[in-house]
Amino acid sequence: MSKDEQLLVQMQNVSKNFSVTRALDNVNFELKAGEVHALMGENGAGKSTLMKILAGVHIADEGKIFIRGKEVKVEDPSAAKKLGIAFIHQELSIVPNMTVAENLALGNEPQTKWRFLDRKKIYDEAIEKIARVRAPIDPSELMGNLSLGTQQILEIARAISMNAQILILDEPTAALSSFESNLLFELIEEIRKSGAGLIYISHRMEEVWNLADRVTVFRDGQLVATTNKNQLTPDQVIKQMIGRDVKDLYVRNNRILGDVVLKVENLGNGLKIGPINLEIRAGEVLGLYGLIGAGRTEITRLIYGADKIATGSMRISGNLVKFKSPRDAIDEGIAFVPEDRKIQGLFALMTLSDNIIIASLARFVQLGFLALRNIAKAVDTQFKNLSIRASSVEQIVGELSGGNQQKVLLARGLQTNPKVLILDEPTRGVDIGSKNEIYKIIDSLTKEGTAVLMVSSDLPEVLGMSDRILVIRDGVVVKELLAGEANEENVILFSSGLASV
């Protein structure tokens, strides 16, 4: 086999633009047979985009793709399938209302002589496919009844059964239990031995170190480096990912704390959340850390008036408050930037200006009409202060990059002159440069006396920015740590319940 043919995949000089954003810039990537090749990088760095191009979901603006030395054009996902490429997404493409067997046969259903569905064959083939992944699954079980992890394993089983030689796994263990993760790792070993190649996109350093042969790091649309795992350290990877030393990324200058602005007592929603006791002072950054499902977002939604409070009370600057809706919270000085900016935050079809001002319109009404000039002035100020990058304030917000969209939502919250600013995953899907800018903004807010309540699953971010950290588990605060005493180890221990409080 020539050197070129040993390379399952070669992507040369690939570039891709989305509107004004350069998502990929002249990327050169390759995958060897029998290799597990890890892709790492911040959200939006380009790793998913490159893989989507390989899988036919997007088409590159420039560049060539070679499969086993032969140049190909991957026009759409079915072309990718024919080339033996399988993309196991984070969002699975399964049909919950069909059985496991039917799902495994999806798109390739065997037919009897009379063109009817051969149900027996579907069932039998399912048994074979499941056997190959060695998971104890009943083929007649409804797909929707199985856990996410099991569904994922079955999706891989389906890919293998269609003779995929190039498998792309996107954050495969994000929702798996440790038992399921181990099943997955064994499966990956088997696949690798069979000569197929695996591309493994993950944020989890430990897994990457266990599985990968080579690690490729992306940053801001560029491929920073491809290195053999044993010639690389995790610290070096982080440095490649963020382009600077970690300590330069976060901003926490000497903070002078004022009085308690928000005091929450025995707050609960009557179900899994609560009782919660917390307080936050003016000029303070309070970090809320916890694993997925710990209830952090739910807690903030109670504080912010988005969900109904069943028990407990809240005080703002000492005064008892009761919120029936987010409007009440905004009027009392609580602003909120939600977790999922696309679904809960942005009005994608409206302008930057509208998005910024939408929560504060009442202040700009004169004689029944909107005072457009005052609005323009206010929006312009936000635009400059937050360094929002767009062609103008009239640009449609859906066209902006993730980082700038996040800044728009930040501006919306700031426009309401809040005493407390609640941020839920403030830098998710945001490029490095914008992250640093957002951290600077948060820090400068504290200087003006704003209290910032920050929910984040980015541990370094929480550690880097917070004055105090509340670790959340199962809907309650399990531990409070000051900046000086918190570190990666103890935060993780408390959040996973492995440390006694």
Added chain:
Amino acid sequence: MMSKETVSTKSLTKRQIVDEIFVKWGIYIALLLLVILMALIAPNFFSIKNGLNIAQAVSINAVVASGMTVVILTAGIDLSVGSIVAASGVATVLLLNGGVPTAIAALVAILVGALIGLINGAIIAYLALPAFIVTLGALTYTRGIAYSMHGGPVQIAGESGIESIGNGSIGGIPMPVFIMIFVYWFFWFLLERTKFGRHVYAVGGNPQAARLSGIDVKKVLMSVYVISGVTAGLAGLMFASRVRSGQVTAGVGYELDAITAVILGGTSLFGGRGRIFGTLIGALLIGVLSNGLVLLGVPIYTQLMIKGGVIILAVAIDTLRSKR
């Protein structure tokens, strides 16, 4: 290291400029082209008199469509407007004949529409039932209300001045056209220059985000159906005045004509996108097309086929354009 984002201050590509022009002015261009086409091939088309004819012919539909625009901007729909046209017209005429002062009787037309709109809006906003079904029900029972008020057509008895609404004119321009223009300016102000207008677009664009931004989504939703009812009531008044009678069978199919005008005008059925004057252009597009086809002597069945084709074509172009 190169920044990931390019700051495009003046660097809009040619394609983006063309796109922008299409988005903003596409329907105006289409109307202009259609007018030119008809002027060239249809006899007696290009005259002020015919122009006013067209404006008057579309005025009632345009008024209904204005309220419909506001509803559709919230991703809703109001199928009851046609029946409201009938019920409000009949109610007004009955009152007039019963000796009620003209101004009050005219106001009642509006109130009938507002009431049905309020019921629609309350159910849709607070009980979270689908607008399609709720207003479909209203379409049926409001027609029933019209019938129950008076079994058949009822002529306006005597002189009451109300006929001038549908038949009068000022300076040669028919009254209905004035009303139409006034209504559209009013809605332009409402949608573009008031807090409520911003809220309508926000609720239509992303109801979740709207609520989290402090907007009373339910109140906005209820309000838009009241608005639609009011414009339908006004249209009912205009119609009754024009034909000088209350007709129980009035308004059949008006909801479809209104929706057509709204869609042609570029407003998205999914909410959050669209301009009020687009609807006016949409209504005029249909009006010019119909008028031209009549002047050309095209039989009615063929007219319907052409109109249907135009609607599909318009939506196809719009969809392809927004998929770029």
